[in-house]
Amino acid sequence: MNRPLPPTAPADERAIDQTLAQWVLQRTGSNLLATAVRVVSNAEGRGHSCAWLSDPDTGAGFDTEALAAIRRHAWVGDGRHFTPFVLDARNRFYLWRNWQHEAKLAAAIRLRCRQRTLPIPADILEGDLDALFAGMPPGITDWQRAAVAAVPGARFFVLTGGPGTGKTTTVVRMLLMLLRRARACGLPSQPSIALAAPTGKAAQRLVQAIARGKAELQVSLSQCGSAPDLQELLQHIPHADARTLHRLLGYRPMDNTFSHGPRNPLAEDIVVVDEASMVDLAMMRQLLEALRPDAVLILLGDPSQLASIDAGSVLADIVASTPPNRLPPAMANLLAPWLQNAPGTATDDAPLAGQVLTLTYSWRAGSGLQRGIEALRDTPDPAWLDTLLSARADGDLHLRHCPSPRALRSCVDGWIDRHAELLQTLLTLPVEAGAALQSLHQLQILCALRDGPFGAHGLNELIARRLAARFGIDSGHAWHHGRPLIITRNDYARGLFNGDVGIALQGAEGLRVWFELGDRDGNTGLRSFSPRALPAHESAWAITIHRSQGSEYRDVAVVLPPDEDNRILTRELVYTAISRARSHAEIWATDESLRAALARPIRREGGLRERLRPDQDPRK
């Protein structure tokens, strides 16, 4: 085993990758194993749950002899028993923990999917759908109806779609359906519901979205006048309390464990998790294992967005494991009468068929921004990009040429001009904290990078200087009235968490930093802190696109570095950024870097999607 290292030194090697490899080398004396460990550690750092030791497309990497030697090593197994590393039959190499997360998560999902029943007879379903979709045309609401009709009897359900496709509108109806037919679905007569999301920001947005969805449905139900019990049941859907997944599962930062798991499952009968694309492999396994077998899990999200920061691309893998919107034959027959377009059918043994549905009709369609979002969801349409590059704008989506720091300065000046009124109010007038925090939802600069002149740090410094010059702020002081900032480290004692956005405001007590925070009972309220009491933080005129996930703003400016070879530039990154905008987005980039980003989809290595396909032997 002491052969020279194969030529597989990973790009972007981190100190931890080398340290781990060194440790393995010292204990095993095997260069080969140490090299494979270096590769897999590096892969994990880039979000992969495993590393291919032999590329399935090119065959590059470790040769057959090297692979056989690694496979024979005592520290490497096939996953049946504990070994520090696992090499599967397809030459995917795992750290034991990621192998376990994948295997256990896939097994938990498959088990839940096998339990599905179709407990509601067709005539009852018809009445329910008529009441819940009164006045809504069939055709464009087909997949919303299908989701509402398919959720009874499911223990695991995934509803996906791009922005504005009606996920909230639909999930409120799905919950109402479960409440009305609870006993038939094997739930208590008044099932309890938990709402959760991966970040505090996303949880706040979920609260607002559910409250709005409930109010809209309330109007529709009272207008149609039928089924008064539905109006009563609607009150049982919570809308003031959504927790982060960490809080839902009882995260204990002292020892990095959770109080809820298989031995202490969650009490709730129905758990809804929004922004599921941000949930990594380890967290999703924890969630699945913390559910009672008879509880229902509903995941909402958009698999085209950036995947989780930590390893895995769980939502995208789940969605890709089953053909889109194909139903098992029995379900297709049951639903056919209410769908204008006959649904395609899946094979009977497809584990997730009928439990993963995608909403395809955008209710915000028609704007240039929406066209851009749709064009970027899958493989970008080259004609769309060419048109945009030559016209420089499509309605509310704009391109600004930004090849240099000098061009960036003029983009910033233009941005300040366009938002001058709002910025002036924030920076120079007394403003109430709630209103000031609300106005931060109006505009946001999103950067692909954190560091460098085109990164969020550089942009924040540049913006601070330009604002100081324009509005007469003392540029010698970082702390000034109207400065937005984002917390970058959790502070459990103060209840401030990574990603919380606040604003510094001068008041009777001097300069205080205000946040809208949730308390332990799920209520949100305004709280202020002295700047000295804050955990690690930075200015937030510009934040990274990764940080913006789960948030939404009226106007967004997206900054891409002009270096088109930068590996950060991917289609998912640009899609995630512009889909944060409700009304207007501008992209500050060169044509080349935009083209390069759109041509580079993220591919995360892992075996989850295969494990969820029909008849998979988990060790393959």
Ligand SMILES: Nc1ncnc2c1ncn2[C@@H]1O[C@H](COP(=O)(O)OP(=O)(O)OP(=O)(O)O)[C@@H](O)[C@H]1O
């Ligand atoms: N069946 C429907 N009939 C009429 N309007 C609808 C329907 N479904 C959704 N809408 C409207 O479309 C808009 C977007 O819907 P919704 O908020 O449910 O989408 P979403 O997918 O949750 O959006 P986002 O991802 O941005 O949170 C809302 O204004 C909603 O009222």
